[in-house]
Amino acid sequence: MAVLGLQAPVSAAGSAAVSVSPASTTSTTDSHPRFESACDVPERNHFTCFAQRRTDVRSVKGLIRAADTPNGYGAGVLQSAYDLPTDGGSGQTVAIVDAFDDPTAEADLAVYRAQYGLPACTTANGCFSKVDQRGGTNYPTPDPGWAGEISLGLDMVSAIAPGAHILLVEADDNSFESLSAAVDEAVALGAKFISNSYGTDYRGGGGEDPSETTTLDAHYNHPGVAITASTGDYAYGVGYPAASQYVTAVGGTTLTRDASTPRGWTESAWSLAGSGCSLYEPKPAFQHDTGCANRALADVSAVAEDVAVYQTYGNGGWAVYGGTSVSAPIIASVYAVAGTPVAGTYPNSYPYAASTGINDITTGSNGSCSPAYLCNGTTGYDGPTGLGTPTGLSAFRSGPHGVLSGNVTDGATGKPVSGATVTAGTNVAHTDASGAYSLTLPTGNYDISVEAFGYATGSADGVVVDDGATLTKSFSLTPVPSRTVAGKVTDGSGHGWPLYAKITADGVPGSVWTDPATGSYSLDLPEGHTYTLHVATATTGYRAVTKKIDVGDAAQTVGFSVPVDSWASSTPGYRVDETGSTEPFDATDAAPEGWQVVNADGTTRLGVRRPRQPRQPHRR
Known part of the structure; x- marks a missing residue:
């Protein structure tokens, strides 16, 4: 059995420096690279x-x-x-x-x-x-x-x-x-x-x-x-x-x-x-x-x-x-x-119907054949490269379609909102620095939604896209107040000391770091949404922690107690003690003594198992 023991830290928690040498001096444009097949002959x-x-x-x-x-x-x-x-x-x-x-x-x-x-x-x-x-x-x-x-x-x-x-x-x-x-x-x-x-x-x-x-x-x-x-x-x-x-x-x-x-x-x-x-x-x-x-x-x-x-x-x-x-x-x-x-x-069929969006590959060969175009790069269609390679997206879009475009602006200031997500069905676009977006959509009837960090969701229902249509739909988004979420990130396996950690939230740009001396953090999040926060410590050996929070109309305190990974051996302040017997599993005709061969639930796949005691943090 392995036991985690606590010990005093050698130094304050911080990021580890890692030295990495170049992967190789071999050029990726080597005219004679040496390859091997990843998979066996079938x-x-x-x-x-x-x-x-x-x-x-x-x-x-x-x-x-x-x-x-x-x-x-x-x-x-x-x-x-x-x-x-x-x-x-x-x-x-x-x-x-x-x-x-x-x-x-x-x-x-x-x-x-x-x-x-x-x-x-x-x-x-x-x-x-x-x-x-x-x-x-x-x-x-x-x-x-x-x-x-x-x-x-x-x-x-x-x-x-x-x-x-x-x-x-x-x-x-x-x-x-x-x-x-x-x-x-x-x-x-x-x-x-x-x-x-x-x-x-x-x-x-x-x-x-x-x-x-x-x-x-x-x-x-x-x-x-x-x-x-x-x-x-x-x-x-x-x-x-x-x-x-x-x-x-x-x-x-x-x-x-x-x-x-x-x-x-x-x-x-x-x-x-x-x-x-x-x-x-x-x-x-x-x-x-x-x-x-x-x-x-x-x-x-x-x-x-x-x-x-x-x-x-x-x-x-x-x-x-x-x-x-x-x-x-x-x-x-x-x-x-x-x-x-x-x-x-x-x-x-889409690339064959397109008039643009293809790089025509006209050189190279993969053998000898007749007719020659089936094994040689040539103008137009050929066997090794087909019509060619992508240049943009136009050759890979569906048949009948229309274009929906517009701008997304801040309803209070009129300034463009960049990075907003415009969704029509399963089609998604993001606004650029000028707040503009463009969506190429198959013909149909769409409910449009627009989301941006710090704003209430905008929408437009029943937008009809006909074949060849060019539609304009712009959105003015309403800013929403932000509330402060603050707290501390601490060790959760016995020491309780503050941890230096990065905190991110799904859908929220950027990240914040805790104070390495106190473990304190603070971030502002728009109210009226549920957020998933992720905590990743700079010190190795701790588990990643995730927590969902609802941000209402008031500030709130959210703390994180981060447990040590009981199978890690490099966490400062802890050690792993391996005790008890081991089993080499070197028999070829039967399971070792004390073990049994079983089927996983609901399957016919064989395995061997024996109950074992989990590792637990242990304070000396």
Whole structure:
């Protein structure tokens, strides 16, 4: 049994200084990077993931100072390369469907988002959720290879759509049956954007089967949902589900900085991206290339080399990844930022109907073929990159739509209100510094709401958006009084001393810190709302604390007693004493003496257990 003992502090609580050396001197523009597949060669009737991890870049764990940013393209770079907003995706949910469990998915996601200054996306604040393929929490067996695939997907959604909620659906395994069922579950849980960075191993020409059109296609046929699928990492050839007529097949590019171009970047077809002409899938009505009578792929593309990913299960922290597993979640997220698809439509058709919003990729090759456009970058449509890569959002928006725009101002002063959230259904926009906003909306009838910190909510009901309409709707918001919330943050496991801690509130810009000598804090919050406060101590070894408060018409005192994490060993003033026996679990034919093999409640999954005493704080 482990016991926490109290001891006098060596010094006052404060922030620890951490020295981090550069992650690697290897350039991410190396013309010959060394990659390895994250996932094993699949069995028959199983998919593989299309994540490729560079082996010539040393892993570094934890946050890295700005001067030594992680190797690989980060969030801001990707947003810039594709001319995307920095706060896109609000009000949307992007699903990542993968196989097996990544037990550190949420913790790793937190590091990635903190590194690039993105808003927190956690289970606690409702942004992140992880479910099994039935929507529950009976997670599958962890797998270090697929964990890299999962971290890659989560990080790319964060980079492209930082305001979106993220749903991770973990299939029981990588079989056709399990992963296709996980797609259905993502739809059932409300996701309108689903990324699938996996597919069949099409090397040798065996990537397709006639049963796809009758057995598997139904799982990927969800009108009104943007479903993306990677075309693969084995160069020219066709795999599934990218071949499905119902998904957006996403190819890959090599992205290179080039200051001599107006865009500042150049792209070419990635040499390992999949492409070709399907043997069995019929040609969608929106495809008009003449060299393939059936479904041609890709539809569109995105970078497939050298992005930064944070992964600790199966890797040592920061890594550089490639593969069309990068491209698929990027495109799914671009759809999310562009807006909710129109019900009953197939979003893979949107780029074909657009006249703008695509970077045409005209160079690069992934093999030899006839006709040549199916394996070479060329003007217009080609196999490896499809129509091209995003430049802004216009090519990924739904069919019939209108535009609603206007300004949000302070009702007392008439000054613009920046950062206000304008919501119409699931479509969300934020006002700029001049108070202006613009929303591209599918045709329909909308109730509009406007929220901004320090103001009462504004609204407009029954706004009708017709196809091609340009509507103006402005809002004048009423300021509301603020009330002071103050208190102290103290140790809650025996010492009771003041703690230096950061306090944040959901939906409230900025943060406050306690006085390190007294633990006191004070912040002003607009009245008439419920707020969720979060306390994170600067001293390691304490648990995070969350508390909901209702702010009325009077000031109030709210204190926080923060407990020590009983499994931490580095909390100043405490120590961990390990006592009692240990069990190595080295038997191969039976559970150790005193242990029993049981099934988890409601499952057939085996495990071993024996009651144990919890760690408790102990004062000497």
